[in-house]
Amino acid sequence: MGKNNKRGQLVVISGPSGGGKSTVITEVRNQRSGLCFSVSYTTREPRQNEENGVQYNFVSRETFLQMIEQERFVEYACYQGNYYGTSKDAVDRLLEEGKDVLLDIEVQGAAAIRKLYPEAALIFLTPPSFHELERRLRGRHSESEEVIQGRLARAREEYLQIPMYHYLVINDKVADAAGEILAIMKAQDCRVSARLDMIKEDISL
Amino acid sequence: MGKNNKRGQLVVISGPSGGGKSTVITEVRNQRSGLCFSVSYTTREPRQNEENGVQYNFVSRETFLQMIEQERFVEYACYQGNYYGTSKDAVDRLLEEGKDVLLDIEVQGAAAIRKLYPEAALIFLTPPSFHELERRLRGRHSESEEVIQGRLARAREEYLQIPMYHYLVINDKVADAAGEILAIMKAQDCRVSARLDMIKEDISL
Numbered sequence: 281m282g283k284n285n286k287r288g289q290l291v292v293i294s295g296p297s298g299g300g301k302s303t304v305i306t307e308v309r310n311q312r313s314g315l316c317f318s319v320s321y322t323t324r325e326p327r328q329n330e331e332n333g334v335q336y337n338f339v340s341r342e343t344f345l346q347m348i349e350q351e352r353f354v355e356y357a358c359y360q361g362n363y364y365g366t367s368k369d370a371v372d373r374l375l376e377e378g379k380d381v382l383l384d385i386e387v388q389g390a391a392a393i394r395k396l397y398p399e400a401a402l403i404f405l406t407p408p409s410f411h412e413l414e415r416r417l418r419g420r421h422s423e424s425e426e427v428i429q430g431r432l433a434r435a436r437e438e439y440l441q442i443p444m445y446h447y448l449v450i451n452d453k454v455a456d457a458a459g460e461i462l463a464i465m466k467a468q469d470c471r472v473s474a475r476l477d478m479i480k481e482d483i484s485l
Numbered sequence: 486m487g488k489n490n491k492r493g494q495l496v497v498i499s500g501p502s503g504g505g506k507s508t509v510i511t512e513v514r515n516q517r518s519g520l521c522f523s524v525s526y527t528t529r530e531p532r533q534n535e536e537n538g539v540q541y542n543f544v545s546r547e548t549f550l551q552m553i554e555q556e557r558f559v560e561y562a563c564y565q566g567n568y569y570g571t572s573k574d575a576v577d578r579l580l581e582e583g584k585d586v587l588l589d590i591e592v593q594g595a596a597a598i599r600k601l602y603p604e605a606a607l608i609f610l611t612p613p614s615f616h617e618l619e620r621r622l623r624g625r626h627s628e629s630e631e632v633i634q635g636r637l638a639r640a641r642e643e644y645l646q647i648p649m650y651h652y653l654v655i656n657d658k659v660a661d662a663a664g665e666i667l668a669i670m671k672a673q674d675c676r677v678s679a680r681l682d683m684i685k686e687d688i689s690l
């Protein structure tokens with residue numbers, strides 16, 4: 281069935297910081313084997329328990345700016361004074377190898393991906409309400425009031441970009457949200473464009 | 486979450502006759518509660534075990550032509566000397582009531598649906614190969630060689646229309662094919678266009 285010749289699928293997940301996105305993504309990765317996660321580059325300081333090369337590639341501002349110059353990012357953005365970027369080479373290599381790639385990026389980056397990879401599925405993941413987002417942000421106990429207010433303001437702006445996305449997943453229960461993302465990925469597998477080669481022998485296209 | 490105010494989703498399944506389509510559709514209906522099946526009208530004779538109002542509404546050619554005149558079909562087609570049609574009123578009523586509707590119609594009808602209901606998901610369901618289709622058709626033991634050859638020729642024509650569809654599901658194992666169709670429907674539920682009302686209170690759109 282030529283699974284090995286097939287290009288991987290690209291899935292973008294955006295959503296307000298603190299909405300439980302990483303928990304849902306971890307669940308998706310547990311249930312879909314072979315799903316790759318192109319590790320982003322960032323200039324922000326690692327949080328407690330974050331490891332270089334795992335959550336992010338932590339680089340200096342100088343290195344990051346050099347990579348921008350070398351056009352090595354498929355998208356990059358500045359957020360609260362820090363740069364975040366996705367390596368174009370890394371994404372392309374994984375897709376070419378037939379690997380499915382999940383990118384956890386913010387709205388501005390998603391817009392860039394949408395242009396460069398029109399076949400990508402764009403998913404916006406959000407808690408059931410702003411009230412709930414605020415509750416979850418405060419429950420994290422790792423950020424100042426100022427940062428929390430910044431995140432909420434940012435989330436309100438992001439919400440205005442939801443119509444750019446293909447899918448909206450409400451993260452009420454982690455298992456349900458992950459189940460929906462897995463269904464979206466399964467549906468993406470079934471797209472005619474991804475499967476025509478399966479029946480090529482039977483038709484003269 | 487306003488599930489009750491929501492318009493239902495429309496799913497079209499086409500595919501060669503004899504490819505195991507009804508078995509897969511039955512499995513999908515068993516697993517997705519509330520899925521409606523707008524019963525088509527046809528002028529063909531009922532097969533053994535077929536019941537009026539269940540597999541089809543069996544009507545006379547005269548009645549069918551009258552319904553065409555009254556523009557009561559969302560699509561209709563003639564196939565091997567018999568008419569097949571889908572009642573527009575029935576489909577619209579179900580969708581308005583928030584019911585999900587699955588239509589089992591052929592290629593010509595699917596093209597009509599695509600124009601009238603751009604939000605519909607079009608799925609082409611096919612056996613893994615023509616060889617397998619032929620095997621399944623002969624296994625049915627209910628049709629003459631001429632009819633079987635006609636169905637195979639028709640299938641070859643239908644395959645050329647696959648690029649019109651959104652999804653291609655290969656019916657190798659019934660459970661897998663049904664699982665893919667259920668994932669497609671779940672993904673359709675998640676479309677931004679179907680869910681914006683869920684977060685309306687939190688954003689000023």
